[in-house]
Amino acid sequence: MEEKKNKITGVNGPINGWLDGHTYLIGLMAYPIRHSMSPTMHNNAFAKLGLNFTYLCFEIDNKKLPKAVEAIRTLDMRGSNVSMPNKKEVIKYLDKLSPASEMCDAVNTIVNDNGVLTGYTTDGIGFMKSLEDEGIDIRGKKMCLAGAGGAATPIAVQAALDGVSEIEIFNIHDDKWAQAEKNVKTINEKTNCKASLHDLEDKDDFKRAISECDIYCDATGVGMKPLEDMTLVEDPSWFHKDMTVFDTVYAPRTTKLMKVAQKAGVKHVLNGIGMMIEQGAAAFKLWTGEDMPTDYIRQVIFENDNK
Incomplete structure (x- = not known):
């Protein structure tokens, strides 16, 4: 400068x-x-x-x-x-x-x-640092990520670079699917993290991935205006108490996804303010x-x- x-x-x-x-x-x-x-x-x-x-x-x-x-x-x-x-x-x-x-x-x-x-x-850095600020360490852990757009891509890449062991990425077959495929290929080739891509329309697979992961992150626009009354996960039973649920949306401060996770008694439920x-x-x-x-x-x- x-x-x-x-x-x-x-x-x-x-x-x-x-x-x-x-x-x-x-x-x-x-x-x-x-x-x-x-x-x-x-x-x-x-x-x-x-x-x-x-x-x-x-x-x-x-x-x-x-x-x-x-x-x-x-x-x-x-x-x-x-x-x-x-x-x-x-x-x-x-x-x-x-x-x-x-x-x-x-x-x-x-x-x-x-x-x-x-x-x-800096989006991925912000995601990882916001977890660190809450005392959450996801290195060596398994992550389920919804989305492949402007926020989801750097989140996936930075998490992989910082030591997350496995990332299962879920997306619909829209204009972001090709980016999701590229994200998986890049992570598998350039980091020690194992990445895979899954169809978000396969609800059984989506439920399985969430139930098995340590952190679920929704990096889609669902939950943000004008979709504030929507969530990709409606059933609290998909979550377990010892996980982290992270919604990248920060307006509203408490999204519908967060309310579902809170109802399930999830230990860490975060919005996107910290990120x-x-x-x-x-x-x-x-x-x-x-x-x-x-x-x-x-x-x-x-x-x-x-x-």
């Missing part, structure tokens, strides 16, 4: 919420995106640490993406987050990819180093070199929930 004035200080220390001629701009490019919690998270973290950065949302779809990425260079932005529908499309406009992004064929974070744009994926914060923290570190004050950010998000 080019040397600039990157902290604002006053007589009593850091000045929060300050913008000046040295401020770094970071973006979030997706469509739709105005609902995102990322600006609240990052801007509060910048202010807390007295960092001279600001984070803004830009509604960018695939059509606008080429010019938007070029603007990162033109405007000397520090970087950007990328979300749907751009996580794969953006790759063709970048200069380099991290190893995890190459394996996932997806990017959610861009870092600009003097005009050289490197793509990273969202920790993937943001990983991106924050890439841009600033500083650790995000995640405990403080949790408080900020909790306070916003109660307004």
Whole structure:
């Protein structure tokens, strides 16, 4: 990162919420995106640490993406987050990819180093770190994963890289099936994890996999608006008490899947808030070199929930 004035200080220390001629701009490019919690998270973290950065949302779809990425260079932005529908499309406009992004064929974070744009994926890191924050270690354990899209792919890859012994991936035969096949092939060839692909329509197989696993993760959009009244697992008997059930959805805070798992007495039932914060923290570190004050950010998000 080019040397600039990157902290604002006053007589009593850091000045929060300050913008000046040295401020770094970071973006979030997706469509739709105005609902995102990322600006609240990052801007509060910048202010807390007295960092001279600001984070803004830009509604960018695939059509606008080429010019938007070029603007990162033109405007000397520090970087950007990328979300749907751009996580794969953006790759063709970048200069380099991290190893995890190459394996996932997806990017959610861009870092600009003097005009050289490197793509990273922090979603999987966020998933694993959010489990660690709850005292859950899934290394050497068996995982059942529903989905093969923008969140599911980095979750599967990072879990495999970090030492999960087996992953059974379930997906319907839609436009993500080919990606699911690629995910399984990549994991089996490049990690020590055993991966397999299964048809989500085979409910008996799905039930078996969940009953045998240590962690079930739903990384589909089921449970999120407008599907908030739906879940892939309706029957609490599919779960066992000593497992972890993880729903990547964070709005609503308690999804229908989580209610089913709670009814079953599952030991650890988690939503996607922790993953969202920790993937943001990983991106924050890439841009600033500083650790995000995640405990403080949790408080900020909790306070916003109660307004």
